Amino acid sequence: MQEVVRAEVLKLLQAGIIYPISDSPWVSPTQVVPKKSGIIVVQNDKGEEVFTSLTSGWRVCIDYRKLNVVTRKDHFPLPFIDQVLERVSGHPFYCFLDGYSGYFQIEIAVEDQEKTTFTCPFGTYAYRRMPFGLCNAPIKFQRCMLSIFSDMVERIMEVFMDDITIYGSVFDECLVNLEVVLNRCIEKDLRLIRWILLFQEFNLQIKKEETGKCDESLMLIEVAPWYAHIANYLVTGEVPNEWKAQDKKHFFAKIHAYYWEEPFLFKYCADQIIRKCVPE
Structure with a gap:
């Protein structure tokens, strides 16, 4: 388990997300928990088939419960996922964007960084960027995302945490909306790990009638x-x-x-x- 913690600490240090600290009055412990991935059917002791989660690796978690108890709660309302799904339903074309590094894209105020201090066998460290486990982290992140895309939400896209759904009634409209959202991401320095187009009624052989050549925006999709x-x-x-x-x-x-x-x-x-x- 120590090797798992060592690898995580080195990764975060190299990325500049954490830094060593020795005089913080706020110290939280670390834990290593199994990372669940997918579902498999197995037989229990009675010969019955039951579902169980697969363990694909290990995840380093920080126990911020004591810090969260004394944290003033932000009561910004998070959207209900079923309401988000209802708003995006009914469109023939979608594009999904996924944010890179999630909460780590949000910087922590310098005076508050020491509160995120955690201890492990390799020292004590504090976060420069918002980690998982803080009670207000999801709300702060959702607030930031809605602020960035406030003029686009419920018009051409929906956002839930770092998952962005863009839609359109025709494929060209979906591409135009995608371009608008990507330009906003560039403008706000919001990093994405990938984007996925879901094809339902789209044929990759479509050509522009006036030129007989493939649309430039489609040439990236071979x-x-x-x-x-x-x-x-x-x-x-x-x-x-x-x-x-x-x-x-x-x-x-x-x-x-x-x-x-x-x-x-x-x-x-x-x-x-x-x-x-x-x-x-």
Whole structure:
């Protein structure tokens, strides 16, 4: 477990997210917990099939409970996820953006950094950027995101924490909305780890009528990976409308072998090994 903590501390030090500190009156302990990834069916002692989570690694957590008790709570209302989903539903085209490093994009006021001090076998450190575990962290992050995209929310996009959903009634409109959001991210120095387009009624062979050449904005998308429909189904619960009954039967016969752990798709293979799906 100490190697897990050592690796995490070195990573955060190299990124400039934490720094050594020795005179802080605020010190919180660290813990290492299993990182759950996906669901598998196993048999219990009674021979019954039950669902259980897979452990794909270990996560270093800081126990900020004592700090949170004395923290003045921010009562900014967080959106309900079902309301967000209801607002974005009904559009044929979507693009999903995922923020990079989450809370770490928000700097902590210098005078408050010592309050985030944590101890581990390799010393005591404080955060320069907002860590997980603080009671007000989700609210502060959501407030910042809504402030950045205040003129776009409920018009062309929705945002929940670092997950951004952009939509459009036609593909070109979705691309225009995507460009507007990406420009705002550049303007506000908001970093993204990736973006995903969900194709439902879009054909990659579409060409501009007036030129006979592929649209420049589409040339970056050469071909969808072989597992695109699987990933889209696991994320949205939908399959292409043009599929016939036989196509759906074949698809659902194999879908149980896959699971989505953002941002990757994994497959349970015959040799009992879980492998990440990659484009051919």
